[in-house]
Amino acid sequence: MDKLVYTALSGLRSQMASQSTIANNIANASTTGYRAERVNFDRLVLQGQTFQSRELSSEEVNDFDRRAGTLVQTARPLDVAVAGDSWMAVQAKDGTEAYTRRGDLNVAASGVLETGDGFPVMGSGGPITVPPYQSIAIAADGTLSIVPPGAQPGQEPQVIDKIKLASPDGSQTAKGLDNLLHVKGGGVLPEDMDGRVQSGALEQSNVNLTEALVDMIQNQRSYEVQANLLKEARTMDESSASLMRMPA
Numbered sequence: 001m002d003k004l005v006y007t008a009l010s011g012l013r014s015q016m017a018s019q020s021t022i023a024n025n026i027a028n029a030s031t032t033g034y035r036a037e038r039v040n041f042d043r044l045v046l047q048g049q050t051f052q053s054r055e056l057s058s059e060e061v062n063d064f065d066r067r068a069g070t071l072v073q074t075a076r077p078l079d080v081a082v083a084g085d086s087w088m089a090v091q092a093k094d095g096t097e098a099y100t101r102r103g104d105l106n107v108a109a110s111g112v113l114e115t116g117d118g119f120p121v122m123g124s125g126g127p128i129t130v131p132p133y134q135s136i137a138i139a140a141d142g143t144l145s146i147v148p149p150g151a152q153p154g155q156e157p158q159v160i161d162k163i164k165l166a167s168p169d170g171s172q173t174a175k176g177l178d179n180l181l182h183v184k185g186g187g188v189l190p191e192d193m194d195g196r197v198q199s200g201a202l203e204q205s206n207v208n209l210t211e212a213l214v215d216m217i218q219n220q221r222s223y224e225v226q227a228n229l230l231k232e233a234r235t236m237d238e239s240s241a242s243l244m245r246m247p248a
Contacts, residue, residue, distance in 0.1 A: 011226035015219055025207045032116060033102030034205035036065040036212075064175045069206035071198070078105040079137055081203045084163065084197035089164035089180055089188075090115060096187045097122060098180035099166055099173075101203055105140070107136075119180070121147045123161035130160060138163070152204065165195025179232075196216045214221035 021037050028034040071081050080103040082088050087099035104116035113121045113128040120127035123144075130136070133146035137158075142163035146154060166189035168181065173189075176182045183189060 015223040015226060018219050021210055022219060026212050029207040032104050033100060033203050033204050036063060036207045065206055067206050069204040071201050072204055073201050074123050075200045077199060078106065079103055079202050080138055080197040080199055082200040083196040083198060086165045086192045088168055089166050090119035091122060091127055092178060092180055098182050099189060100180050105204055106221055122164045128161045140196050142197050165192045167192035192196040
């Protein structure tokens with residue numbers, strides 16, 4: 001009986017985690033560059049005669065959908081869409097290098113080039129700092145150039161730095177709770193020399209709202225099955241206890 005209750009409770013916890021993940025995906029359906037999270041139910045490993053689950057890091061999600069989102073043209077010079085499987089390097093809150101597909105860039109008051117969610121963009125020697133400019137442009141290879149204030153007509157742009165584009169091929173990576181891609185165990189990804197960006201465009205979230213709503217309905221039904229299993233276990237337990245009662 002205890003095993004039946006444990007099975008039902010484990011199922012309820014899994015379905016609750018799945019529902020939370022689906023809700024988070026729906027909430028980020030309009031977030032630029034967001035990659036949908038997925039719940040992996042294949043984390044139980046048989047050791048001896050018992051099943052043990054692999055605990056995830058507190059900074060790690062189960063899994064995520066690596067498919068690219070759709071592109072939207074914006075014509076804004078600081079909007080970039082990363083092409084192919086490359087990722088743009090940024091500085092995470094803990095100072096380590098992480099990676100994102102979010103390309104709505106801005107120049108902060110300090111001059112640091114940041115993503116829309118406030119992460120500094122990495123260049124050849126660390127976070128990119130942009131001096132005052134009259135106009136700014138990002139080339140297909142990620143090279144950032146500006147025309148300084150007061151420049152003469154026709155003056156050549158000045159190259160400031162090059163956005164680091166990295167390739168995750170062959171590396172163990174995981175999505176963190178900060179929505180950034182991290183290398184498992186630490187370290188950095190190698191620079192993708194063939195990486196390209198499209199200026200004046202943004203990659204949208206790859207969340208499919210129709211699929212997410214269907215998944216939510218299916219998950220709710222699974223939750224109800226587990227809840228009914230728990231009720232049935234209680235009924236069976238009460239029936240067994242009644243058989244053991246001695247008549248007065």
